[in-house]
Amino acid sequence: MRIKHTWISSGDQSVCLSIMAAGTTNALCVLVMLLGVAAPPTAADIPVNCMYSDLLGSWRFFMTRAPGARFSTCSDQAGSDTTQEVIKLQSPNIAIDEHGNQGTFTLIYNQGFEVEVAGYKWFAFFPFLESNGTVTSYCDKARPGWVHDVMARQWSCFYGQRIDPPANKIPLVIAHHSSKRVPRQLFKNNPNIVNAINRIQTKWKARQYPEYHDKPLEMLEKRAGGSLSRLLTPPQSAPVTQDVKRLAGSLPETWDWRDVNGINFVSPVRDQENCGSCYAFASMAMLESRLRIITNNTEQPILSPQQVVSCSHYSQGCEGGFPYLIAGKYAQDFGMLEEAYCPYKGVDAPCQVQPHARYFVSDYQYVGGFYGACNEALMRLDLVNNGPVVVGFQVYGDFKYYSSGVYHHTGLDDAFNPFEQTNHAVLIVGYGHDATSGLDFWTVKNSWGEEWGEDGYFRIRRGNDECAIESIAVTATPIPQLG
Ligand SMILES: *[C@@H]1O[C@H](CO)[C@@H](O)[C@H](O)[C@H]1NC(C)=O
Ligand SMILES: *[C@@H]1O[C@H](CO)[C@@H](O)[C@H](O)[C@H]1NC(C)=O
Numbered sequence: 244m245r246i247k248h249t250w251i252s253s254g255d256q257s258v259c260l261s262i263m264a265a266g267t268t269n270a271l272c273v274l275v276m277l278l279g280v281a282a283p284p285t286a287a288d289i290p291v292n293c294m295y296s297d298l299l300g301s302w303r304f305f306m307t308r309a310p311g312a313r314f315s316t317c318s319d320q321a322g323s324d325t326t327q328e329v330i331k332l333q334s335p336n337i338a339i340d341e342h343g344n345q346g347t348f349t350l351i352y353n354q355g356f357e358v359e360v361a362g363y364k365w366f367a368f369f370p371f372l373e374s375n376g377t378v379t380s381y382c383d384k385a386r387p388g389w390v391h392d393v394m395a396r397q398w399s400c401f402y403g404q405r406i407d408p409p410a411n412k413i414p415l416v417i418a419h420h421s422s423k424r425v426p427r428q429l430f431k432n433n434p435n436i437v438n439a440i441n442r443i444q445t446k447w448k449a450r451q452y453p454e455y456h457d458k459p460l461e462m463l464e465k466r467a468g469g470s471l472s473r474l475l476t477p478p479q480s481a482p483v484t485q486d487v488k489r490l491a492g493s494l495p496e497t498w499d500w501r502d503v504n505g506i507n508f509v510s511p512v513r514d515q516e517n518c519g520s521c522y523a524f525a526s527m528a529m530l531e532s533r534l535r536i537i538t539n540n541t542e543q544p545i546l547s548p549q550q551v552v553s554c555s556h557y558s559q560g561c562e563g564g565f566p567y568l569i570a571g572k573y574a575q576d577f578g579m580l581e582e583a584y585c586p587y588k589g590v591d592a593p594c595q596v597q598p599h600a601r602y603f604v605s606d607y608q609y610v611g612g613f614y615g616a617c618n619e620a621l622m623r624l625d626l627v628n629n630g631p632v633v634v635g636f637q638v639y640g641d642f643k644y645y646s647s648g649v650y651h652h653t654g655l656d657d658a659f660n661p662f663e664q665t666n667h668a669v670l671i672v673g674y675g676h677d678a679t680s681g682l683d684f685w686t687v688k689n690s691w692g693e694e695w696g697e698d699g700y701f702r703i704r705r706g707n708d709e710c711a712i713e714s715i716a717v718t719a720t721p722i723p724q725l726g
Pocket of ligand 2: 539
């Protein structure tokens with residue numbers, strides 16, 4: 244899960260940024276910004292890394308006149324005419340506009356934000372600059388993004404600047420190994436690690452996967468979300484309130500959407516292949532399953548991850564993306580085609596779709612209402628009441644040997660196959676308690692084929708935010724077809 248292009252990529256834009264830092268609108272600045280983004284993107288895919296606290300305060304949003312905004316990347320919108328709006332973002336998730344209208348906002352991972360107030364939704368990523376192996380994040384700015392009314396009828400592009408508290412004099416700089424990565428080695432199954440994992444603990448079993456032997460490590464990392472997708476400051480699950488605790492206390496001891504009184508509401512396991520599209524597969528898997536639940540299995544569409552990879556401007560194709568922006572925002576704004584109208588290719592192919600009825604979503608949010616509000620009890624409540632929930636979790640080197648049982652990170656990372664920690668999107672379909680290991684677990688659908696793990700699924704320890712899996716769950720409500 245990561246961003247593809249740097250927005251600020253030349254010295255000229257530093258000028259622009261300092262002008263914006265003074266809190267003034269400046270036509271020249273806008274022009275420089277717009278020209279600047281047309282410059283070729285840098286070769287590397289580098290995540291910006293901003294935090295919730297960076298969002299708090301007053302923001303000035305500048306709308307650019309952009310008739311084609313809906314189908315545009317917004318970064319290449321020409322035109323210097325702008326109107327402005329000041330929106331104040333307050334803890335925990337309150338957005339207030341100039342007229343006093345109150346709405347909501349959320350951080351999106353460490354990458355961007357979405358604000359909804361007075362009938363409009365604003366979404367943008369934070370800008371960043373990569374230079375000489377160092378990434379600078381500008382967390383008090385929004386690079387060009389999209390604003391549209393909640394009915395998705397009127398669209399414009401906008402960019403933004405936090406004006407109070409004023410811009411940081413010193414932006415966040417993250418030393419990063421980035422573009423000049425040494426060529427990585429091929430993955431070799433390491434029986435010593437497999438044996439060690441199986442020796443030091445009995446909760447889960449490791450095995451070798453011959454099909455990954457001699458494949459580039461980068462490919463394995465890509466399947467797990469991309470090597471640069473890890474969070475520098477992983478999120479944490481929120482405290483459980485008394486009300487939530489009471490509600491969750493009346494849920495069943497175990498749950499599995501593959502078997503609700505003998506009926507399966509989960510679509511088949513798929514294989515994302517060598518494309519960093521886990522976020523698209525996990526998002527589609529949630530919508531597919533929830534459509535089955537809503538229609539009592541009378542509608543069972545398989546939705547198109549390739550549409551997301553090829554057509555979505557809210558994600559980065561085979562380089563990654565975020566379930567909030569796909570299962571939620573993209574599906575709401577553009578709707579999802581079935582697989583047959585945009586079949587999976589597993590590469591960054593051009594956007595080619597056959598026109599057909601699309602599946603939209605009516606609501607979406609981070610479980611708990613906003614990023615940072617999620618916890619295990621809320622996830623179980625949403626899971627049982629609404630259907631499977633899409634999550635991200637941190638993948639460590641031992642996970643690629645998972646075979647069966649209840650996974651927890653053993654700390655046995657494989658020195659022969661230095662695997663960079665990634666963030667992988669998957670779908671939670673159930674939960675329970677494993678008598679053998681004595682552990683509570685989540686049952687999770689992966690997108691690495693049916694041969695992997697427990698028939699394409701894995702279980703992971705539940706209740707202790709294992710690998711951050713209880714901190715960034717997303718829920719969305721798909722709309723079935725009429726009749
Ligand atoms: C880039 O980084 C290298 C290694 O840290 C350093 O030796 C070099 O001077 C830097 N170059 C510039 C232009 O900052
Ligand atoms: C849902 O489908 C099942 C199996 O086809 C059926 O037995 C059940 O009556 C249906 N439920 C409702 C509410 O229609």
